Amino acid sequence: MTRTREHRSKPPLRKPEKPFYFNTSEHLLRIGREQAGTLSQLLQALRECPDDSIFQHTLRTLQEHHFIRHGFSNDFAHWSLSACNEPVLAEQLASVDVHEFTTIEGLRQRMIGTVEEFLQQRPLSADRPAHEPFYFCASTIVVLPTPFAPDSLPGFIDGLRRVSVHSIHHHFIEARLRLKRMSNDFSQWIEEEVGAQDAALAIERIDIYTNTMEGVRQRIARITEQLLN
Amino acid sequence: MKSPQSRTATQDRPPGASAGPQLSAAAAGPPEESPAAVASRAPERPLPSSVLTPPAPSPPPHLDDYQNIIGQAQVDALRFLARELKGKTLKMVNSTAVGGGVAEMLNRLVPLISELGVNAHWDVITGGNDFFEVTKAFHNALHGSPYEFTQNAKDIFLMYNEQNRARMQFDEDLVVIHDPQPLALVCARGKSPARWVWRCHIDLSHPHAQLWEFLRPFVEQYDAAIFSSQSFARQLPITQYLFYPSIDPLSEKNKDLDESVVQKVCDEFGIDRSRPIVTQVSRFDRLKDPVGVVQAYKLAKKYVDCQLVLAGGGASDDPEGAAVLQEVKETAGNDPDIIILDLPPWCAIEINAIQRASTLVIQKSLREGFGLTVTEALWKGKPTIAGAVGGIPNQIIHKLTGTLVHSVEGCAFQIRYLLTHPEFAKRIGANGHEHVKENFLITTNVKRWLLLFRVLSEAGPANK
Numbered sequence: 001m002t003r004t005r006e007h008r009s010k011p012p013l014r015k016p017e018k019p020f021y022f023n024t025s026e027h028l029l030r031i032g033r034e035q036a037g038t039l040s041q042l043l044q045a046l047r048e049c050p051d052d053s054i055f056q057h058t059l060r061t062l063q064e065h066h067f068i069r070h071g072f073s074n075d076f077a078h079w080s081l082s083a084c085n086e087p088v089l090a091e092q093l094a095s096v097d098v099h100e101f102t103t104i105e106g107l108r109q110r111m112i113g114t115v116e117e118f119l120q121q122r123p124l125s126a127d128r129p130a131h132e133p134f135y136f137c138a139s140t141i142v143v144l145p146t147p148f149a150p151d152s153l154p155g156f157i158d159g160l161r162r163v164s165v166h167s168i169h170h171h172f173i174e175a176r177l178r179l180k181r182m183s184n185d186f187s188q189w190i191e192e193e194v195g196a197q198d199a200a201l202a203i204e205r206i207d208i209y210t211n212t213m214e215g216v217r218q219r220i221a222r223i224t225e226q227l228l229n
Numbered sequence: 230m231k232s233p234q235s236r237t238a239t240q241d242r243p244p245g246a247s248a249g250p251q252l253s254a255a256a257a258g259p260p261e262e263s264p265a266a267v268a269s270r271a272p273e274r275p276l277p278s279s280v281l282t283p284p285a286p287s288p289p290p291h292l293d294d295y296q297n298i299i300g301q302a303q304v305d306a307l308r309f310l311a312r313e314l315k316g317k318t319l320k321m322v323n324s325t326a327v328g329g330g331v332a333e334m335l336n337r338l339v340p341l342i343s344e345l346g347v348n349a350h351w352d353v354i355t356g357g358n359d360f361f362e363v364t365k366a367f368h369n370a371l372h373g374s375p376y377e378f379t380q381n382a383k384d385i386f387l388m389y390n391e392q393n394r395a396r397m398q399f400d401e402d403l404v405v406i407h408d409p410q411p412l413a414l415v416c417a418r419g420k421s422p423a424r425w426v427w428r429c430h431i432d433l434s435h436p437h438a439q440l441w442e443f444l445r446p447f448v449e450q451y452d453a454a455i456f457s458s459q460s461f462a463r464q465l466p467i468t469q470y471l472f473y474p475s476i477d478p479l480s481e482k483n484k485d486l487d488e489s490v491v492q493k494v495c496d497e498f499g500i501d502r503s504r505p506i507v508t509q510v511s512r513f514d515r516l517k518d519p520v521g522v523v524q525a526y527k528l529a530k531k532y533v534d535c536q537l538v539l540a541g542g543g544a545s546d547d548p549e550g551a552a553v554l555q556e557v558k559e560t561a562g563n564d565p566d567i568i569i570l571d572l573p574p575w576c577a578i579e580i581n582a583i584q585r586a587s588t589l590v591i592q593k594s595l596r597e598g599f600g601l602t603v604t605e606a607l608w609k610g611k612p613t614i615a616g617a618v619g620g621i622p623n624q625i626i627h628k629l630t631g632t633l634v635h636s637v638e639g640c641a642f643q644i645r646y647l648l649t650h651p652e653f654a655k656r657i658g659a660n661g662h663e664h665v666k667e668n669f670l671i672t673t674n675v676k677r678w679l680l681l682f683r684v685l686s687e688a689g690p691a692n693k
Contacts, residue, residue: 024302024306026310026676026680027680028470028677028680028681029470029472030469030470030471031456031459031469031470031471033464078626082627132460132617132622133460135460135462137459137471140680140684142310142680142683142684144306144309144310146302146309147305162302163302164300164302164303166306
């Protein structure tokens with residue numbers, strides 16, 4: 001009985017037909033036109049700013065502060081507390097999980113909805129001047145190859161350990177916007193090329209808000225190493 | 230950035246001249262002082278001979294030298310980025326070859342970009358004293374100081390820019406003009422396909438209105454402008470990029486030091502490493518608020534034992550600096566634990582050692598450009614307390630990579646808190662180091678320049 005269950009949960013691994021191409025993305029930061037000095041201005045700017053700005057202040061922030069486990073997960077939340085002294089809104093914005101979105105538009109609408117709802121409940125907060133303005137920025141992204149293109153699981157683990165955290169972010173966080181699905185490049189390759197569905201799912205379930213990018217790397221490495229044992 | 234005039238004055242000072250470095254304890258020594266206090270205070274004596282003359286410059290490092298710091302993956306990324314730019318040409322232009330932050334940065338940046346296969350040059354404009362007097366006034370006025378902008382100033386600015394334009398060649402693929410002094414060189418671009426970028430190192434958030442209206446049409450002829458902070462930028466019709474200033478982790482001021490070097494410097498300056506050391510490194514300038522630092526230390530000292538080291542310069546060749554130094558000494562009074570060092574500008578190793586020996590670092594500025602002394606402290610993993618002004622909030626995320634303060638009292642509380650919570654202090658120090666590693670090292674700046682070059686090259690022919 002036990003043997004059968006083990007057999008079902010660990011199907012034989014396949015030899016990958018396609019290599020995993022480790023890429024990385026580099027970002028050039030642009031200063032945007034939008035600024036906000038109050039929460040109502042933030043709301044307006046959230047509606048009008050380019051997608052790149054939403055990306056910058058949410059997904060990119062995760063990478064910029066990837067070494068910190070504590071603190072707010074996006075710039076809007078951070079500003080709501082530090083400049084507007086609105087801890088409730090800050091917590092609500094921080095709880096928006098970028099993992100739930102496959103489009104920037106979806107993420108933008110959630111941010112707008114969160115601020116709108118807060119201001120409906122606390123209209124006096126709308127036009128209270130912030131201690132400092134929020135400056136919207138945006139990134140120009142350049143995707144670069146790395147020397148690592150493994151076609152085996154051991155090679156994948158080796159590459160994973162050697163690429164930069166920017167590459168981890170590129171394949172694990174940014175990928176869902178590229179793939180337009182609730183997955184990431186690592187899970188997709190491990191499922192499609194190696195045939196390890198459970199491992200792919202385990203990787204997808206890694207919590208990016210309680211791990212640093214370095215922690216994400218270690219977790220993925222452990223999950224894939226278990227496949228070899 | 231320092232003005233060309235003040236830089237020149239500093240450089241022109243003969244090493245070891247009478248206006249040179251001085252070491253002074255805060256206390257002048259009241260007659261009733263106890264023998265114990267006299268014994269524990271840094272003595273009134275000249276600086277060690279090792280710091281009286283500038284050391285020979287060390288050769289610039291190579292890209293591979295940074296591998297141990299940023300990792301092979303980051304070095305690889307730089308090489309990949311540069312691959313498509315091989316053989317392309319880049320010219321940086323500024324107004325001085327030595328002294329000041331821009332020259333210091335270009336000294337390191339240009340060789341690294343060249344090593345990556347981009348044909349990079351650095352040119353310096355020339356001008357008479359009248360030109361540099363005008364551009365110094367421009368510099369202050371762009372920072373918001375009152376200024377009477379005259380036709381004569383305009384004429385001098387345009388005449389020297391025209392002289393330099395006639396003298397220089399601009400055949401490169403990318404031309405980068407640093408700061409306002411050579412701004413009008415952009416008139417040379419004509420119909421050439423080169424890309425032109427203006428790198429503005431100063432805070433333009435509150436410029437003198439009339440002067441800005443004069444300069445703005447030149448800025449608008451560039452393809453892009455680069456600022457050091459979001460808050461320094463203006464609304465412009467051209468793309469604006471954010472390039473944080475950076476430090477070189479292999480420079481004398483930031484490289485790792487042997488413990489023996491740190492100890493030797495502390496011994497020479499009378500700093501007791503067996504007790505907590507709180508340090509501010511900066512010029513004796515009111516905007517750095519050294520008096521406020523002494524006041525904060527005194528408030529904190531009621532609760533925690535520590536020494537205060539104020540290490541800086543600017544008092545020997547700047548009358549205002551001397552006045553500020555005097556105010557600091559008066560505020561310090563007889564406290565033997567306050568050590569004030571007026572160091573010459575070449576004391577990079579000594580500054581490095583003092584920062585490394587410190588328990589906490591303070592940068593309690595009232596106004597600031599970017600605040601590279603904060604970057605230096607964070608790089609050394611030091612828990613850092615800094616004023617929430619200028620570019621400092623880009624470096625210090627409050628309670629995560631350091632602590633931000635807005636008053637003497639706030640600064641005093643943070644000194645008390647960090648000295649009594651060493652685990653928290655250690656954690657924010659480690660975070661600060663990582664933050665600098667990611668964002669404020671020269672290698673990150675090399676990457677930004679390569680990215681910008683690629684982005685501008687891919688944008689199609691220039692259409693100005």
